[in-house]
């Protein structure tokens with residue numbers, strides 16, 4: 001009898017052990033798809049225009065349907081972040097036109113303010129040791145932007161809203177309120193075009209002209225709602241970053257901001273996501289969230305818990321303009 005009991009005990013122990021191991025690996029995989037600052041750094045350092053063509057295979061973004069398995073590949077970490085989200089856009093103007101567009105000189109901005117190459121315009125965090133952090137919100141405005149603004153107002157936080165050019169006209173009141181409540185309006189280009197996809201077929205000049213056109217159209221739509229706004233920041237869809245993008249950003253006098261950490265697109269329980277954000281807090285950190293379509297609801301849930309936590313840890317929410 002004792003032998004049977006012992007045998008049963010061993011079997012039960014083995015089942016528990018294997019369940020624990022499998023849970024550990026699932027969680028570990030989840031953690032590995034988070035964007036890593038080091039990865040972004042090496043991407044910046046290693047990427048040059050001449051590598052555009054050779055990088056095609058490693059720079060390929062992840063399609064939503066295959067994001068789970070591909071997201072663990074280190075080379076694709078950075079671009080997987082936004083590409084793996086299930087955003088469905090309803091453009092208020094034209095869809096992204098993938099055919100080549102000819103852009104005349106008149107279409108390029110006339111207020112060029114070129115800086116020297118040594119001037120840094122691309123950031124994944126603020127260069128500071130102060131316990132100061134930043135909230136950035138992409139893809140909107142959306143259906144929960146107003147509630148999100150209420151939350152930010154409660155804590156007197158100035159965020160950067162990286163808005164989509166084809167979306168702003170659908171939410172003019174939300175955009176206006178973002179501006180009136182002294183947040184920053186950044187451009188997230190016009191229609192969330194994947195430049196990782198486009199670079200497979202387009203040459204450098206086409207890429208540059210397409211981006212100029214996307215940025216121009218986005219500014220035009222923003223200014224239809226807020227004529228006096230000055231757009232100062234650019235975040236590329238999927239965090240795409242190349243030297244040539246910086247050149248264009250300089251033409252438009254934009255600072256480019258990617259992010260230190262962002263997890264809100266993950267299909268994980270919200271509590272788990274909040275924990276990841278909490279763990280990632282660091283001086284100068286730029287945190288990525290989304291408010292496009294219905295995604296603001298999740299952002300509100302996360303921020304409602306993250307903001308008081310960050311404050312309790314001695315962090316302040318910085319004014320982006322003072323650091324970037």
Ligand SMILES: [Zn+2]
Nearest residue numbers: 082138139237
């Ligand atoms: Zn985006």
